Amino acid sequence: MGEGGRPAEGLRAYRLIAGMWIRSTLAYRVSFALTVVGGLLVTGLDFVAILLMFSQVDVLGGYTLPEVAFLYGLSATSFGLADLSIGSAGRLGSRVRDGTLDTLLVRPAPVLAQVAADRFALRRVARLIQGTLVLGYAWVALDVDWTPVKAALVPVMLVCGGLIFAAVFVAGAAFQFVAQDASEVQAAFTYGGQTLLQYPPTVFGTELVRGVTFVLPLAFVNWVPAAYVLGRPYPLGLPEWVAFAPPLVAVACCAVAGAAWRAGLRTYRSTGS
Amino acid sequence: MSEGATVSESAFIEVDRVEKVFDVRRRTGFLRRELRRVRAVDAISFTVARGEMVGYIGPNGAGKSTTIKMLTGILTPSGGRLRVAGIDPSRERTRLAHRIGVVFGQRTTLWWDLPLIDSYRLMHRMYRIPDGRYRENLDRLVELLDLSALLDVPVRQLSLGQRMRGDIAAALLHDPEVLYLDEPTIGLDVVSKARVREFLRELNTERGTTVLLTTHDLQDIEQLCSRVMVIDHGRLVYDGALAGLHEAGESERTLVVDLERELPPVEVGEAARVVKVDGPRQWLAFPASESAAPLVARIAAEYPLVDLSVREPDIEAVIARMYQDRETARETVVPAPGNS
Numbered sequence: 001m002g003e004g005g006r007p008a009e010g011l012r013a014y015r016l017i018a019g020m021w022i023r024s025t026l027a028y029r030v031s032f033a034l035t036v037v038g039g040l041l042v043t044g045l046d047f048v049a050i051l052l053m054f055s056q057v058d059v060l061g062g063y064t065l066p067e068v069a070f071l072y073g074l075s076a077t078s079f080g081l082a083d084l085s086i087g088s089a090g091r092l093g094s095r096v097r098d099g100t101l102d103t104l105l106v107r108p109a110p111v112l113a114q115v116a117a118d119r120f121a122l123r124r125v126a127r128l129i130q131g132t133l134v135l136g137y138a139w140v141a142l143d144v145d146w147t148p149v150k151a152a153l154v155p156v157m158l159v160c161g162g163l164i165f166a167a168v169f170v171a172g173a174a175f176q177f178v179a180q181d182a183s184e185v186q187a188a189f190t191y192g193g194q195t196l197l198q199y200p201p202t203v204f205g206t207e208l209v210r211g212v213t214f215v216l217p218l219a220f221v222n223w224v225p226a227a228y229v230l231g232r233p234y235p236l237g238l239p240e241w242v243a244f245a246p247p248l249v250a251v252a253c254c255a256v257a258g259a260a261w262r263a264g265l266r267t268y269r270s271t272g273s
Numbered sequence: 274m275s276e277g278a279t280v281s282e283s284a285f286i287e288v289d290r291v292e293k294v295f296d297v298r299r300r301t302g303f304l305r306r307e308l309r310r311v312r313a314v315d316a317i318s319f320t321v322a323r324g325e326m327v328g329y330i331g332p333n334g335a336g337k338s339t340t341i342k343m344l345t346g347i348l349t350p351s352g353g354r355l356r357v358a359g360i361d362p363s364r365e366r367t368r369l370a371h372r373i374g375v376v377f378g379q380r381t382t383l384w385w386d387l388p389l390i391d392s393y394r395l396m397h398r399m400y401r402i403p404d405g406r407y408r409e410n411l412d413r414l415v416e417l418l419d420l421s422a423l424l425d426v427p428v429r430q431l432s433l434g435q436r437m438r439g440d441i442a443a444a445l446l447h448d449p450e451v452l453y454l455d456e457p458t459i460g461l462d463v464v465s466k467a468r469v470r471e472f473l474r475e476l477n478t479e480r481g482t483t484v485l486l487t488t489h490d491l492q493d494i495e496q497l498c499s500r501v502m503v504i505d506h507g508r509l510v511y512d513g514a515l516a517g518l519h520e521a522g523e524s525e526r527t528l529v530v531d532l533e534r535e536l537p538p539v540e541v542g543e544a545a546r547v548v549k550v551d552g553p554r555q556w557l558a559f560p561a562s563e564s565a566a567p568l569v570a571r572i573a574a575e576y577p578l579v580d581l582s583v584r585e586p587d588i589e590a591v592i593a594r595m596y597q598d599r600e601t602a603r604e605t606v607v608p609a610p611g612n613s
Contacts, residue, residue: 108370
């Protein structure tokens, strides 16, 4: 039933709704600029915490400051991409609870696109900017021989990392069809995961690293591919080729999240609660 | 069933033995859950022709909103067959969306934090309304619903009546063939109610838009709908003209008389009974199907009458009596097999 047209329809609706919110945000330019500056300062504190640590130690879990900055920049930037584009979906639970999801279901556009673009918060670019700045610093400061493969791997990591985080956002939103108060649980995986990835895998226990690799494959956002770029041992002794697995992992995550979303929406439409 | 084909040609909305069953899980202990099946809509059948204006009433939790949600494609029916403009709503939700308009009295379809006009502009693009038609419709709706001063006001700052008018306009920008309204006058003041009703009447007569509305307000039905459907416990218990509903519900009108002084309850035999006395004022109930004239004449002849008024039965009372009758009918029927 016009399945081929649905992604295009979704993107179109997303663009329309997000565009409206961006126009409305930019109507108050000064206020918007101040919000972004404030956001930069707040998210910047994250990295200041890491700088403070390095004022006491030279290496963290065997990683130098530029190396940790590389991990941090990759994590923050890919998370920033996902948070900016689809983070609004995290509020799905409240829409289910107060029944306003129904108003989205009577419009001629896919619900996910409407939920993702709802109250599109341009101020979230703050995290994206901050992540990019740290990544830029790492790029300059790292003592790495940038072969073409390594250089090409960086944008691949950002895109795939963004997709993996986006999948976590969507799966979390899907879970809120069943448990409407689960937005905190979702935040633990999204914001929590992002913070986790800012530190080297070597500072965490094997069990946690294993979970983040095989269960919720956040390790493919930066830990695994970055190990290749930095010439570091792979977490859990994984073979070398997995450094190039992020695209596969990202596609798999999106497929699972998409299926979860459809199942969640189906549950809602059969129970209405 | 042989006439099914001819019915579907004239019917715009077809509902054939549609049901909706919910599994309600209730927490009864730390881990224990109780599973209960609730039949919110129980094998309902009806058809609505193009251009009809139908009132859909019933007490809270009777299944009104569930029916509307199935008709708009929000909910998937558990059984039965449902078609709106030949489309199965739950399967082709977005295709149907172009042909229907929906107004929820209690929640807005507008974008809460943005000026009203932004919502309309977005609808324009989202529904792919041709520019000329959009401008024409917007101008007409803004004029009829008196919205010109409100277009630049953020939706959250609108009063309930203003917001409702804004919502109705939003639901009609894309020229839907059918408009569903779920409690469109709830919480509105008298003036706003009158304005909304006036608008709906014009919409129906001049543009031929099919209208299906749920309401608690008898006046909505009286002033707008030639046909009313009553739902109770998920079942359709009445489908017909409003006048017939009064008969079916054996409803009563009330005659309020003001006498010269405090007197014992008025005696008029079988014609009416006194339901309340408060000083010189007395309330008499009499069947809605009877004329008030002989009753008034008789009281005027026998008592020192100063003033009087007649009150129409309210829908709640009529329906409540219908339900009572159904309950008693059920109770008297049940023991019968045991006796025979």
